[in-house]
Amino acid sequence: MRCGRRVGPNLVAMAAQSTMLALGTPAPAFALPEPATGAVVRSTELTGPALVVTFLCNHCPYVQHVAAGLADLGRDLAAKGVPMVGISSNDVVAYPQDGPEAMAAEAARHGWTFPYLYDQTQDVARAYSAACTPDTFVFDPARRLVYRGRLDGSRPGSGVPVTCADVRAAVEAVLAGRPVEQDQQPSIGCGIKWR
Numbered sequence: 146m147r148c149g150r151r152v153g154p155n156l157v158a159m160a161a162q163s164t165m166l167a168l169g170t171p172a173p174a175f176a177l178p179e180p181a182t183g184a185v186v187r188s189t190e191l192t193g194p195a196l197v198v199t200f201l202c203n204h205c206p207y208v209q210h211v212a213a214g215l216a217d218l219g220r221d222l223a224a225k226g227v228p229m230v231g232i233s234s235n236d237v238v239a240y241p242q243d244g245p246e247a248m249a250a251e252a253a254r255h256g257w258t259f260p261y262l263y264d265q266t267q268d269v270a271r272a273y274s275a276a277c278t279p280d281t282f283v284f285d286p287a288r289r290l291v292y293r294g295r296l297d298g299s300r301p302g303s304g305v306p307v308t309c310a311d312v313r314a315a316v317e318a319v320l321a322g323r324p325v326e327q328d329q330q331p332s333i334g335c336g337i338k339w340r
Contacts, residue, residue: 160277161277162277164331177269179263180246180263195284197281199215200270200273200279204243208278210299217309222316227316230259231262232262232264236267237265243338248261291315295330300333
C-alpha cells in the first residue's frame with residue numbers, strides 16, 4: 146500500500162494497520178547497522194527494564210507527523226534506562242529516499258538520540274510482523290511483548306497533539322511492575338514497502 150504526502154481523509158484511506166502480534170511473544174533478535182554511526186546494534190545489547198522498538202521510514206507522512214514526539218520519547222526513555230530503537234525496513238530500490246544515507250540525515254534533522262537501524266533484508270520487520278510506519282512494540286524485562294500498536298491517538302490533520310501516551314503508559318506500567326492495559330489500539334500509517 147502506498148502512502149502519499151496528502152494530509153486529511155485521503156491519507157487515512159491509504160493507510161495500513163498494525164497486525165497486532167500476540168502479547169507474550171518473545172522479542173525477535175536482531176543485529177542491524179546504524180547508518181549514522183556505522184555501528185551494528187544487537188538486540189542482546191539493549192539491556193534495561195523495558196525495550197521499545199518502533200518501525201519507521203523517512204518519507205512517511207505519519208512518521209513525519211510524530212517525529213518530534215519520537216525525539217521526546219527517546220530522550221525520556223533513555224533517562225529511565227529504557228532502550229529504544231527505530232528500524233527502517235522499506236525497499237530502498239523503489240524508495241531511495243528511505244536509504245541508509247538519508248536515514249542518518251533524518252535522525253539528525255529530528256534530533257533522534259535513539260539508534261535508527263537499517264533492516265536491508267526486511268527479515269526483522271517480518272519477525273516482528275510489522276505492517277506500517279510507525280508500528281511500535283514494548284517488551285518487558287524478560288523481553289516478552291506487553292504492548293504493540295499506536296504511539297497515541299494523534300494522526301496527521303487530526304489536531305490531536307502527539308504525546309506518545311499509549312507507549313508511555315505501557316512503559317510506565319512495566320517500570321512499576323503493573324500489568325499493561327490489554328485494550329490496545331493498532332497503529333495506522335504507511336504500509337511497509339516490501340520487495
